[in-house]
Amino acid sequence: MSASHDGAVDPRLSINQATIKHADLPTALRVTAEAGVQAIGLWREPVQEVGLATAASMLSDSGLRFTTHCRSGFFTMPEGPARRASLADNRVAIEEAATLAAAGAEGSTAILVLVAGGLPDGSRDLAGARERVRDAIGELVPDAAAAGVTLAIEPLHPMYATDRCVVSTLGQALDIAADFDPRVVGATVDTFHIFWDPDVLAQISRAGREGRIATYQVCDWKTPLPADVLLSRHYPGDGVIDLSTLTAAVIATGYDRDIEVEIFNADIWAADAASVVRRTADAFATTISPSLARAGGSARAD
Amino acid sequence: MSASHDGAVDPRLSINQATIKHADLPTALRVTAEAGVQAIGLWREPVQEVGLATAASMLSDSGLRFTTHCRSGFFTMPEGPARRASLADNRVAIEEAATLAAAGAEGSTAILVLVAGGLPDGSRDLAGARERVRDAIGELVPDAAAAGVTLAIEPLHPMYATDRCVVSTLGQALDIAADFDPRVVGATVDTFHIFWDPDVLAQISRAGREGRIATYQVCDWKTPLPADVLLSRHYPGDGVIDLSTLTAAVIATGYDRDIEVEIFNADIWAADAASVVRRTADAFATTISPSLARAGGSARAD
Numbered sequence: 001m002s003a004s005h006d007g008a009v010d011p012r013l014s015i016n017q018a019t020i021k022h023a024d025l026p027t028a029l030r031v032t033a034e035a036g037v038q039a040i041g042l043w044r045e046p047v048q049e050v051g052l053a054t055a056a057s058m059l060s061d062s063g064l065r066f067t068t069h070c071r072s073g074f075f076t077m078p079e080g081p082a083r084r085a086s087l088a089d090n091r092v093a094i095e096e097a098a099t100l101a102a103a104g105a106e107g108s109t110a111i112l113v114l115v116a117g118g119l120p121d122g123s124r125d126l127a128g129a130r131e132r133v134r135d136a137i138g139e140l141v142p143d144a145a146a147a148g149v150t151l152a153i154e155p156l157h158p159m160y161a162t163d164r165c166v167v168s169t170l171g172q173a174l175d176i177a178a179d180f181d182p183r184v185v186g187a188t189v190d191t192f193h194i195f196w197d198p199d200v201l202a203q204i205s206r207a208g209r210e211g212r213i214a215t216y217q218v219c220d221w222k223t224p225l226p227a228d229v230l231l232s233r234h235y236p237g238d239g240v241i242d243l244s245t246l247t248a249a250v251i252a253t254g255y256d257r258d259i260e261v262e263i264f265n266a267d268i269w270a271a272d273a274a275s276v277v278r279r280t281a282d283a284f285a286t287t288i289s290p291s292l293a294r295a296g297g298s299a300r301a302d
Numbered sequence: 303m304s305a306s307h308d309g310a311v312d313p314r315l316s317i318n319q320a321t322i323k324h325a326d327l328p329t330a331l332r333v334t335a336e337a338g339v340q341a342i343g344l345w346r347e348p349v350q351e352v353g354l355a356t357a358a359s360m361l362s363d364s365g366l367r368f369t370t371h372c373r374s375g376f377f378t379m380p381e382g383p384a385r386r387a388s389l390a391d392n393r394v395a396i397e398e399a400a401t402l403a404a405a406g407a408e409g410s411t412a413i414l415v416l417v418a419g420g421l422p423d424g425s426r427d428l429a430g431a432r433e434r435v436r437d438a439i440g441e442l443v444p445d446a447a448a449a450g451v452t453l454a455i456e457p458l459h460p461m462y463a464t465d466r467c468v469v470s471t472l473g474q475a476l477d478i479a480a481d482f483d484p485r486v487v488g489a490t491v492d493t494f495h496i497f498w499d500p501d502v503l504a505q506i507s508r509a510g511r512e513g514r515i516a517t518y519q520v521c522d523w524k525t526p527l528p529a530d531v532l533l534s535r536h537y538p539g540d541g542v543i544d545l546s547t548l549t550a551a552v553i554a555t556g557y558d559r560d561i562e563v564e565i566f567n568a569d570i571w572a573a574d575a576a577s578v579v580r581r582t583a584d585a586f587a588t589t590i591s592p593s594l595a596r597a598g599g600s601a602r603a604d
Contacts, residue, residue, distance in 0.1 A: 124544040130500065159461040161498035162542050163525040172500040196463035198432065198474040223465040227529040240464050242426040 009281045010289045014039035014067040016217065016262035017046065019280060020273040025050050029062040031274040035281055039065035039107075039258045041215075042100060044072070044093060052096055056103035066104030067258045068152065068188075068215050069097035073114035075136035076129040076166055087136060090114075091143050098147040109257060110149045111214050113188050115156065118163040129166045134176050137185060145184045152214035153177055154188035157196075159229055170194050170203040177212050186214030189250060190262070192221055192233050195241045201249050208253020216250050217260040218243060218288055226266070233263045235279060236287040247291035259288060311583045312591045316341035316369040318519065318564035319348060321582060322575040327352050331364040333576040337583055341367035341409075341560045343517075344402060346374070346395060354398055358405035368406030369560045370454065370490075370517050371399035375416035377438035378431040378468055389438060392416075393445050400449040411559060412451045413516050415490050417458065420465040431468045436478050439487060447486045454516035455479055456490035459498075461531055472496050472505040479514050488516030491552060492564070494523055494535050497543045503551050510555020518552045519562045520545060520590055528568070535565045537581060538589040549593035561590060 015032045017023075017040060023031065025046045032040050040062075047055040047069075059066060072093035075086045093112055101110035116133045119126065137151060144151050153173040156165035167173050173187040187207055194200050207213045220239030225232045236243055247259075261280050268276055317334045319325075319342060325333065327348045334342050342364075349357040349371075361368060374395035377388045395414055403412035418435045421428065439453060446453050455475040458467035469475050475489040489509055496502050509515045522541030527534045538545055549561075563582050570578055 119542055124542050126498070126544065157461070158459065158498040159527070159531070162523065168498055168500060175500075196428070196460040196470055198470060198477075221464065225461070225531055229461070229527055229531065240421055240426050242428065 009036040013284045014258040014260040016041040016260040017043045019263045023273040035277040041068040060103040066108040068111045071113040074117035076117040077120045097149045116165045116167045152188040157193045182211035186212040190217040204249040235283040251295040311338040315586045316560040316562040318343040318562040319345045321565045325575040337579040343370040362405040368410040370413040373415040376419035378419040379422045399451045418467045418469045454490040459495045484513035488514040492519040506551040537585040553597040
């Protein structure tokens, strides 16, 4: 049942580079490919560290599929130079995502993950910040459409609502996305952020029906939370999220693309990158692959 | 505009005893009354420390109104001795709430706050735990009705969903309450737990329409969160919650009873109880009273 028994790696696993945060781009690509993983999601900082053209070339040479570019957004501020600078930077991120997707192996996807940002300094106006997210996405849609990039609005757990992301539920992300073409604006469905939602299964189903599941990301939640709650993500299976049910719900919508594991965790970041990738592949095989196999979704045994 | 300017205390302010956690019952009653506050919400442990009859007598002597009894619940476990023990203890809490409400000054309310509990050990089944909350409340309703007590289901912030309270949104609390008489089952509306919800204003309005706002509690949220996220509550006005808008929404439903300030915060707990009560009264006057005055809701200047 689980691929881990014979050491095989699920063909739909993608390593999100944040999981091996301290590896530079060449190292991240190498350890991912050497582990037999077929896909990777990249982060902007390590890409920019080597430059976009070099990053694209390295990605191409790796033979890996490219699944998402992480991350842009952070456009909750009112009109002014800071907002203009953010939107300009988001346009750069759109170009990066398009370039990397073109450089990745067949089956790569041009998806830019958007984290909205928190309340501007001194503000208590969540509703206003949320409206400005919608406005910013509206401004970026023509650029994303021209570049063939899908903007993937990521709802973050409500504990991050004021300092990181005012988009707090999948339903809210879908309400924002509803104004736009689903080829251009979708949602990031991340188990960690939405598993607690009493409405999560209905909203996953709705996201599929509306063609909005741009990417599916998995990791786990457990308590007590660490002192820095940003680093409270765990290997799939190490916590209490019902990953089988959530994954089955995503797969039931027809989602047939790669699935990223994205973990922010100080202990995991301190470990050797190659061993983290192997451990991630094993965790994925145990916790996610069975749900794919049941749905006939792991058929891509290429 | 604000009562703090002339030192007056808002007649609708109630001090939730958790705000002065380390004060025993006589001290809590004394510092609350001496500050000119007219109402108090009590916790079970300090009441049980002196015994219910003594507590009722002390409360009566204090001249304070009694607003809520905190807290019971914790009934997400499957059938078995632990569940039976929890339900038996909830029945004791119902009797305590009724006794204390009868001992409090005119205008006291017999409200028992219910915190559902988290996932049972080893379980990942949030949906099942949530169903068992509904079942438990169903078992308690006849006892509460007979005692004249309103069970106030409290949705807690989603960061507590797995280890403390599987009821995570006001909408979810109202969905559970919908099966029961609104005189017997309502909701606790606490700004800290629900302010982030994109649907919060609609759900407050719904709660009022359905007669379910058993109690309204206020405190504030700010980041970074402390290492123990349970202790991340602040004086009203010290954080980023839009208390004016939320309070106005609650008052607009016709809510005309006392408003508790309930704060869990290590620094506040370490301070002198009398000064904490005075500081709470000032914060309330600045952040909450104006919303009451605008609505004509602070008219009880008794």
